[in-house]
Amino acid sequence: MSADTFLERPAAVSPGRAAPTHHRRRDNHAGVIGYWLVLPAATIYVAFTLWPILQTVYLSFTDWNGLSPAKSFIAFDNYRELLGDERFFGALLHNLEWVAGSWLAQGLGLILAALLSASWIRARTLFRTVLFVPATMSLVVVGIAWNQIYQPDTGILNGALEAAGMHGVGWLSGQHTAMPAVIATANWTYYGFAMVILLGGLQSIDRSLYEAASVDGAGSFSQFVHITLPGIRNQITLLVVLSFINTLKTFDLVYIMTNGGPGHATEVVAYYIYSLAFVTHQVGYGAAAAVVLTLIVLVITVVFLRLRERSDR
Amino acid sequence: MIPRSPRSTFWRAGPIAVAVALALGAAACGTTTGGGNSDGSSGGLKVGDKATLTVVSQFGDNAALQPVLTKLNEAYEAAHPEVTVTIQFLSADDEQKTLPTSLASGSGPDIFDYDAAESALGELATNGLVAPLDTYVDKYGWAKKMEPSVLDRAKYDGKRYGVPRSSEAVGLFYNAAIFAKYGIEAPTTYAAFLAAADRLKAAGVTPIAFGNKDQWPSSHLIGAALHANTPMQTIRSLESLDGSATWADSGVQASMEIARTWAANGYLTSNFNGVAFDDAFKAFYTGRAGMFVEGTGVTPDILQNATKPGDFRFVSFPMIDASLKQQAEGGVGGAWSISASSKAADIAADWIDFVHFSDTAEAAWLKAGVLPTSRFDTSKVDVAPLLQQNVDVVRAAQNGGGIGAWTGYTSSALVTEAWNGAAQQFLGRSQDAAAFAATLDDALAQARKKK
Numbered sequence: 087m088s089a090d091t092f093l094e095r096p097a098a099v100s101p102g103r104a105a106p107t108h109h110r111r112r113d114n115h116a117g118v119i120g121y122w123l124v125l126p127a128a129t130i131y132v133a134f135t136l137w138p139i140l141q142t143v144y145l146s147f148t149d150w151n152g153l154s155p156a157k158s159f160i161a162f163d164n165y166r167e168l169l170g171d172e173r174f175f176g177a178l179l180h181n182l183e184w185v186a187g188s189w190l191a192q193g194l195g196l197i198l199a200a201l202l203s204a205s206w207i208r209a210r211t212l213f214r215t216v217l218f219v220p221a222t223m224s225l226v227v228v229g230i231a232w233n234q235i236y237q238p239d240t241g242i243l244n245g246a247l248e249a250a251g252m253h254g255v256g257w258l259s260g261q262h263t264a265m266p267a268v269i270a271t272a273n274w275t276y277y278g279f280a281m282v283i284l285l286g287g288l289q290s291i292d293r294s295l296y297e298a299a300s301v302d303g304a305g306s307f308s309q310f311v312h313i314t315l316p317g318i319r320n321q322i323t324l325l326v327v328l329s330f331i332n333t334l335k336t337f338d339l340v341y342i343m344t345n346g347g348p349g350h351a352t353e354v355v356a357y358y359i360y361s362l363a364f365v366t367h368q369v370g371y372g373a374a375a376a377v378v379l380t381l382i383v384l385v386i387t388v389v390f391l392r393l394r395e396r397s398d399r
Numbered sequence: 400m401i402p403r404s405p406r407s408t409f410w411r412a413g414p415i416a417v418a419v420a421l422a423l424g425a426a427a428c429g430t431t432t433g434g435g436n437s438d439g440s441s442g443g444l445k446v447g448d449k450a451t452l453t454v455v456s457q458f459g460d461n462a463a464l465q466p467v468l469t470k471l472n473e474a475y476e477a478a479h480p481e482v483t484v485t486i487q488f489l490s491a492d493d494e495q496k497t498l499p500t501s502l503a504s505g506s507g508p509d510i511f512d513y514d515a516a517e518s519a520l521g522e523l524a525t526n527g528l529v530a531p532l533d534t535y536v537d538k539y540g541w542a543k544k545m546e547p548s549v550l551d552r553a554k555y556d557g558k559r560y561g562v563p564r565s566s567e568a569v570g571l572f573y574n575a576a577i578f579a580k581y582g583i584e585a586p587t588t589y590a591a592f593l594a595a596a597d598r599l600k601a602a603g604v605t606p607i608a609f610g611n612k613d614q615w616p617s618s619h620l621i622g623a624a625l626h627a628n629t630p631m632q633t634i635r636s637l638e639s640l641d642g643s644a645t646w647a648d649s650g651v652q653a654s655m656e657i658a659r660t661w662a663a664n665g666y667l668t669s670n671f672n673g674v675a676f677d678d679a680f681k682a683f684y685t686g687r688a689g690m691f692v693e694g695t696g697v698t699p700d701i702l703q704n705a706t707k708p709g710d711f712r713f714v715s716f717p718m719i720d721a722s723l724k725q726q727a728e729g730g731v732g733g734a735w736s737i738s739a740s741s742k743a744a745d746i747a748a749d750w751i752d753f754v755h756f757s758d759t760a761e762a763a764w765l766k767a768g769v770l771p772t773s774r775f776d777t778s779k780v781d782v783a784p785l786l787q788q789n790v791d792v793v794r795a796a797q798n799g800g801g802i803g804a805w806t807g808y809t810s811s812a813l814v815t816e817a818w819n820g821a822a823q824q825f826l827g828r829s830q831d832a833a834a835f836a837a838t839l840d841d842a843l844a845q846a847r848k849k850k
Contacts, residue, residue: 153526238670256670
């Protein structure tokens, strides 16, 4: 008996034909064993995911400062304050800018995937590996490295600009350059991931569709619009929604590269939450902001799942 | 209905019960809190008892000071073989992020050194996480060894919670070799300081090394201008939650504006908001900038890392308002404290007294660049000229208008956090002095209201 058969639900039986007693007992027994098997994972999930989430929700209704044992229940005061918090919404706007910026990486990933799936390309595996390497690197390492690249005086970026006769730029110090600079760094780690996902989609498209289109006189652009794009629709949906989820919770690069500055020009919601909870000791208020961020991510995830279900049908 | 046997019930409901029990057990780990006595006595181990102590030190980012503390600790362990002391070195930044949480969970170290500001140690103390030291101040005579103005830097709500371990003041470092090369007069007056900056700029040398990516360096730069141009009484009121002064004060705003003119005139490192403190500091001690507005705390690094430490000088930041006596931004660099949950507070206090106040310890710290907080006679120790200049600058302020506070970093974490973002915008000229002051006053009002 295979494992699948062993764990599957008992089949429905007609009223007139009850299942043999020993079969029913064995099926119930199998179901209980299933619960025991998931026990370790369930324990870890409850202790390290569910319990902290419930604690965070509870703390969001208090004024706890994270230091004192005393905490007062203040109902929805933190949420009311959050509604009028310009800094929170400013940070959220930066997250959305980041989402939009990540679509550039997806575009680059699509171009690279298209090139790598072309029949004339040589050393495809080598290119795919090299282009994917940034996606495997720690964001802390990436942040430190790009900090050096963006250095106003000693960074290679300004060095290249000056060698070309242009003025150097304060990439991370300018109100209008810091956010694009951080997003560009994030994109450097993301395009390779997008490329691999899209490459998988491209390779699953039936080549005979292109041959038939060519016979019918369709050009490259027409083939791309009418065959390629519909063929990788699921992958594009996945990347767009993942970009929402990942960038809404982004923290590392901002922490390493700018501390949310200059001013609050690169502050994102997760960094603001960290600042509230661990710098200014407003744990209750920070928990409320975290709950709101979680709800936003949750809504987007649900929308994503619905979209996928619809496209699968 | 067939009654279920207990075994059967466990078999069915067991996974859920076990999962919940294990999860709650795991979640409960680390939430126990220790207790200390409010009178400062530990009620635990006494001096002479066998004990293991843990110490968290801020010297993680000051490699020159780690061996000093390690050697003094070895000497203490040799004198007290029944005691084992484990020291963990953290950067000040990392310590501020981790220590409050570990203290609040009751798993903090026995001893730690921490910024003595009301916004730092004061916040931990007033939340019951630090043991009051008044009993030990009397027992070891610390009040006789230190000026009250120094010892009281770690006094909150009428109790002493820390032993300040270093005196610090912000002043003006300059590279005498560069000044000599361009025939520039020493910047001992404000007019000479401005003339030096103009001359260096004309010569293509960065006049003042400044990197504000880490945000806190703006406190020292703007604070230097503030302390050179604002009466000490106003500064102390501004930096206290019990005070009434505000950042909107016209004199305070005018002082902040002076610092911004240094940026506007091109005296500071270009694109300073994107330059890390370490990089700006390195530019200074490697001879790529003429001046550096910083605290005495960086002196050990200059002595250790500069190719020619003898090229560097340190003077008081010159007073802008000539009617005021010499004063300086600063205070104490850190304070030794004992966790409220420590079961060996008596031994911890004994350790602090040993590593801080013995003549051997005072001399070792001074040689390493840590300026004494006690009345220790520094002439007994042969130190590098730059260190002696540090001592002179601190004493000049103490004997003059006084040492004020760490600007924007003393009263409350709320003000500090507001300062960090707004100061970058202010110096970067995307916010004027009035808007900068309004941001700080909002945070200050909130902090004062909470207290």
